[in-house]
Amino acid sequence: MSDPTFIYTIEEIGTGIHELRLEGTLNEDVNLGEVAASVISLKEHLQSLSIDLSQIRMINSCGIREWILFLEDMATVTKVQFSRVGKLFVEQASTVPNVLGKPGTHVYSIELPYYCTKCDAASNIFLETSKIPLVNGQPKAPQKKCHRCGEALEIDAFEEEYLSFLKYMKAKK
Numbered sequence: 768m769s770d771p772t773f774i775y776t777i778e779e780i781g782t783g784i785h786e787l788r789l790e791g792t793l794n795e796d797v798n799l800g801e802v803a804a805s806v807i808s809l810k811e812h813l814q815s816l817s818i819d820l821s822q823i824r825m826i827n828s829c830g831i832r833e834w835i836l837f838l839e840d841m842a843t844v845t846k847v848q849f850s851r852v853g854k855l856f857v858e859q860a861s862t863v864p865n866v867l868g869k870p871g872t873h874v875y876s877i878e879l880p881y882y883c884t885k886c887d888a889a890s891n892i893f894l895e896t897s898k899i900p901l902v903n904g905q906p907k908a909p910q911k912k913c914h915r916c917g918e919a920l921e922i923d924a925f926e927e928e929y930l931s932f933l934k935y936m937k938a939k940k
């Protein structure tokens with residue numbers, strides 16, 4: 768039986784480019800073998816796979832282990848990149864960089880947790896990684912303003928650690 772807390776969809780978003788969207792909980796109950804089989808069944812119609820991890824709401828270590836094996840499997844089948852990476856995966860990537868594939872795997876955008884101290888409100892924003900510059904070798908989150916009060920937002924994370932995987936991503940293949 769499939770786990771109702773985990774959903775995946777595959778959609779062709781350009782010629783040969785398929786987007787895999789994962790949603791929900793990634794743990795030991797998730798059958799990533801089934802996801803892999805669906806991707807592999809695209810055969811010659813598959814030129815590259817773009818993965819959207821923005822809707823993953825819970826992960827555990829078993830799920831992460833399975834996920835890394837899945838990615839290794841996918842790397843033998845097609846070119847893999849990530850379109851949107853949510854906060855949970857960004858946090859994992861700072862300690863286990865290969866949750867986002869081998870070094871140099873392209874990550875288009877990531878979720879950044881911003882916070883307005885004046886409104887006492889969090890706002891998570893997806894930002895293109897190309898707009899996160901390296902300053903003295905350290906990735907630096909761009910300044911954002913609160914859409915309600917206009918105050919400068921703070922990063923609600925240890926920025927250096929949170930963004931450290933970007934150095935790995937920008938490393939040579």
Ligand SMILES: [Zn+2]
Nearest residue numbers: 883886913916
């Ligand atoms: Zn505000």
